[in-house]
Amino acid sequence: MTATSLMTEPKPVEEAPIDKDWWRGAVIYQIYPRSYQDQNGDGVGDLVGITSRLDYVADLGVDAIWLSPVFTSPMKDFGYDVSDYRGIDPIFGTLEDFDRLVQKAHSLGLKVIIDQVISHSSDKHPWFAESRQSRTNPRADWYVWADPRPDGTPPNNWLSIFGGSAWQWDSRRMQYYLHNFLVSQPDLNFHNRDVQDALLADMRFWLERGVDGFRLDTVNFYFCSLGLESNPVVKPEDFNASTAPAVNPYNFQEHLYDKSRPENLDFLKRLRALMDEYPGKTTVGEIGDSQHQLEVMAQYTSGDERLHMAYTFDYLGGVFSAAHFHKSIAATEAAAPDGWICLAFSNHDVVRHVSRWAAHGQEAAFTRLAATLLMTMRGSVCLYQGEELGLKEAELAFEDLVDPYGIEFWPQFKGRDGCRTPMVWQAHSANGAFSTANRTWLPVPAEHLLHAVDTQDGIDGSVLEFYRALLRFRKAHPALAKGSIMLLDAPGNLLAFEREFEGDSLLCVFNMGEAAATFPLPAGMAPRDAGCPGVTTSPTAGGIALEPFSAYIGLL
Incomplete structure (x- = not known):
């Protein structure tokens, strides 16, 4: 008998079966990349910095991370204006940095969801640069263009969420283009099949790189009516300021023709077919429609042909009362009994919920109550960075603002900067140990330093330890997840x-x-x-x- 004969072929390692429904009841931790961890000292968070903090996220006990956009962008809307859907903006790092982040997250048992902003692009995207050159070029119909009325005014009364008309004149084409947000964010024309194909190909690019899903920004804005009809005036009894602040005239219209169009359902089927090629991947859609959001959510999530889940603005605004929550839960269950909601109390677009709801002053008790309620309602859960520390909305001076939304409607609406300030890791380090820069992109609030991670880590009774224990409790009870x-x-x-x-x-x-x-x-x-x-x-x-x-x- 020889030594060789004693050797046996190594048994192949059996991979764990893919849980296609891991997202159902999952807890997703939202990271706003500009504000999580700055590794290179330029005052802006980056991918290497996020990777260095993933052990903290995994220790929290969540199932996945959601990264707000890190694509190449002129940053007029801080990444929600994409100029290259396959590139990483240099401010955040490189594609290799992104790959290492995904690898590290997966090694810690964390899924990775990325923001996909496809209702519009940046005006610096090569597609738009070509589209605006003439009415006959190959991408002339890739964006929503329209002729003026005979008097030169825009084709209809549609409004931008960021203020003013949703139409911008372009002197080269002698036409208006649609922008539901900033002038520099032209809307893509989803009625053009080539546009759909290009966007789905860009999403496939990231699926091939190992991402586990997409958070779909403004998912109900993909299509507008081909007839470009003017929106009717909203009825007083239907007035709702959950999509836009009350001072924004956007609320004065019933948005029948500029969003939430039935044509979107067929595109979502195409998107879901792509996702189903990659078992275990998921989608969560943001539905901004104050008048029809439950109806739209039901359409988008019921069955298994469209989105896996969606979240509305029911709990990102409104009031903190039993009556409101009872009504919203009942309405959701009635409208979409086989749909799936993703619950969130805070995110990068709204005032942090401790400030928004805890006007009574009992913030310590409220913070724990709100966390317990969020973790026990039916649905998946999104936690926003710093929520686990009990952070409140930061009060910033006007000269510190960078958000164009807040600058436009100041002072009645202060914008989104107050919820986007840097994460605080160490109370007695410069910039809360977020960055070594002399000046960070947004200031680090002194009040937030009192709640830094190192002041709560391992401390019985702290908000951070409460969240950790609550997440362990949720995992121990399947009833809370599914x-x-x-x-x-x-x-x-x-x-x-x-x-x-x-x-x-x-x-x-x-x-x-x-x-x-x-x-x-x-x-x-x-x-x-x-x-x-x-x-x-x-x-x-x-x-x-x-x-x-x-x-x-x-x-x-």
Whole structure:
């Protein structure tokens, strides 16, 4: 017998089966790249910096990260104006830096979702540079162009979310082009099949590089009406300022013709077909439509032919009350019983929810209550960087603003800079250890330093440790990730519901008011402690007594 004969072929390593539904009930941590970690000292966050902090994100206990745009861009809207859908802007790094980030994230068990901004491009994109040259060039119809009215005015009354008309005159073509946002963000013409093909090819590029999904910016803005009809005036009873601030005249129109068009459904089928070529990939769409958002969400997420999930502005605005949440949950379940929502209280576009909702001053209790509510509602969850620290909206001086939206509507609307300030890692380091630069792209608020990661890491009772414990609790209960939800009758400012999945059943009760209250237990219900962090209340014969801004989670 020889030594060679004793050798055996190594057994192939069996790869774990792909969980195609990992996104259902997942917790996604949103990173705003400009503000997470600056590694090269220029005052702006970058991909290498994000990679260096992924251990912190994984330790938090989330399932995935969502990166706001890092594509090549002139940065008029800070990356939401893309000039190359396959390039990384040098301010963030290189494609190789991106690949290393994905590799590190995957090694830590984190999925990677990237922002895909395809309703419009930058006016610096080569497609638009060619399109605007003439009415006959190969890409002449790649953007939404229209002739003026006989008097030279725009073709209709459509408005830009960022202020003024949604139409901009171009002297070369002697036509107007559509821009739902900045003048420098011309809208792509999705009625042109070649445009769809090009955008889907760009998305395939990133799927091939290993990304796990896309967050689709303004997903309901892809198509406008070919007839270019003017929008009607919104009825007073339908006025809703959830898509745009109340001072923005954009709210005065019912947006029937400039977005949420039925033609979008066929394109979303094409997009889903692409995604299905890559098992385990996902999509989450942002739906900005204050008048029809539940209807649109149902259309976009029901079944398995369009988006996997979508989020609306129901909880990114509105009021923090049991009545509002009860109504929104009921409406969502009725409109899209087989759809899937992605829940978020804060993101890079809205005032941080602690500042938005905690006007009563009981911020410590409120922060924990809001986190517990977010983690127990039905849907997937998006957490926005710094939310796990309990950060409030930063108050910035006008001269520090860089957001064109805030500059346009100042001071009644201060824009989005207050929620985009740099992450704070160390309380006593320059710039909170975000950057070594003398000046960062937005200032680091002194108040935020009091809540830096190093002041909370490992500290019992801190907001950070509360979030970590809450995420562990969520993972331990399948009902919270994938279960059904049944609303219960509750008095006053109490919200109550049951979550259930394959025998895992939980009773969730929230006192969303400033006064103590009691939830009367339904006949025959006898919940017991579920071990949820921060919950100390126990049921008695008279029901469940809850202090202001507290929660009870019990096993059924």
